Amino acid sequence: MKSISVSLENFLRPVQLREDEYLDEETKLIYCSRCRTARQKRFELPDRLFEPRCMCACEAEAYEQREKERKQREFLSRVAKNRSVGLPDPELRKHTFENDLGYNPKQMNMAKRFVENWSEFQKNSMGLLLWGDVGTGKSFLAGCIANALLDKGVPVMMTNFARLLNRLTDMYSGDRNAYVDSFHSFPLLIIDDLGVERNSEFAREQVFHIIDSRYRSQLPMIVTTNLTMEELKNPADLARARIYDRVLERCTPIRVNDQNIRNLNTNANMARAKQLLGR
Numbered sequence: 001m002k003s004i005s006v007s008l009e010n011f012l013r014p015v016q017l018r019e020d021e022y023l024d025e026e027t028k029l030i031y032c033s034r035c036r037t038a039r040q041k042r043f044e045l046p047d048r049l050f051e052p053r054c055m056c057a058c059e060a061e062a063y064e065q066r067e068k069e070r071k072q073r074e075f076l077s078r079v080a081k082n083r084s085v086g087l088p089d090p091e092l093r094k095h096t097f098e099n100d101l102g103y104n105p106k107q108m109n110m111a112k113r114f115v116e117n118w119s120e121f122q123k124n125s126m127g128l129l130l131w132g133d134v135g136t137g138k139s140f141l142a143g144c145i146a147n148a149l150l151d152k153g154v155p156v157m158m159t160n161f162a163r164l165l166n167r168l169t170d171m172y173s174g175d176r177n178a179y180v181d182s183f184h185s186f187p188l189l190i191i192d193d194l195g196v197e198r199n200s201e202f203a204r205e206q207v208f209h210i211i212d213s214r215y216r217s218q219l220p221m222i223v224t225t226n227l228t229m230e231e232l233k234n235p236a237d238l239a240r241a242r243i244y245d246r247v248l249e250r251c252t253p254i255r256v257n258d259q260n261i262r263n264l265n266t267n268a269n270m271a272r273a274k275q276l277l278g279r
């Protein structure tokens with residue numbers, strides 16, 4: 001009999017008020033004493049009254065804030081993972097717009113616009129062809145684009161033709177397709193140094209394979225090259241023509257050759273060294 005009286009007592013006193021709550025006189029619902037909004041809802045069903053608990057305004061706000069922070073943490077960890085996968089060379093992670101020393105202002109501006117308008121470029125499967133002399137900052141420019149897009153959550157892979165050719169050389173031909181197709185999971189593929197294929201038929205074949213696969217999948221790519229526009233437009237043979245035609249069709253050329261940055265850096269280092277030596 002005792003148990004019945006206990007449950008009856010519970011029934012008569014249906015909800016326990018927490019320390020920061022009160023029972024609102026007018027509505028007879030539980031309210032938060034901090035934000036003075038309801039922590040209980042009332043649904044009038046045909047056969048009974050249903051009064052479940054709910055979040056008050058300050059609880060809902062705190063919940064949203066926690067969710068926002070959790071999503072931000074998840075986003076940042078995804079960006080970090082994408083960066084370690086997409087930029088296997090750690091040097092590339094230093095190629096950022098923030099680290100730009102301003103040697104190619106016009107081109108840098110175009111690179112920023114590429115990032116800003118990325119979704120348009122992606123939609124039209126258009127990329128860039130950064131061409132110019134050795135040491136003018138093409139890889140830096142491409143790296144800046146890679147890092148900026150990675151920061152926006154876009155998975156980017158940046159590699160170079162020499163590395164790709166090394167990998168492909170060691171593979172059975174059946175594995176090569178799968179390897180080249182694996183880049184389709186990256187919305188943007190950046191490949192440094194088109195032109196290394198000049199000296200071997202195998203290399204030309206593989207470079208064509210990489211470019212053609214990207215071309216057919218309609219995914220954008222950024223290619224850098226030391227070749228001149230003259231060489232790209234008038235290749236020596238058909239094998240190269242096939243490659244360069246596809247690149248020129250999908251990649252807007254940007255000439256990067258204002259100054260030789262490597263020389264400038266060497267000169268600056270030399271000047272600093274001389275200063276340190278007291279010369």
Ligand SMILES: [Zn+2]
Pocket residue numbers: 032033034035036037056057058059
């Ligand atoms: Zn509250």
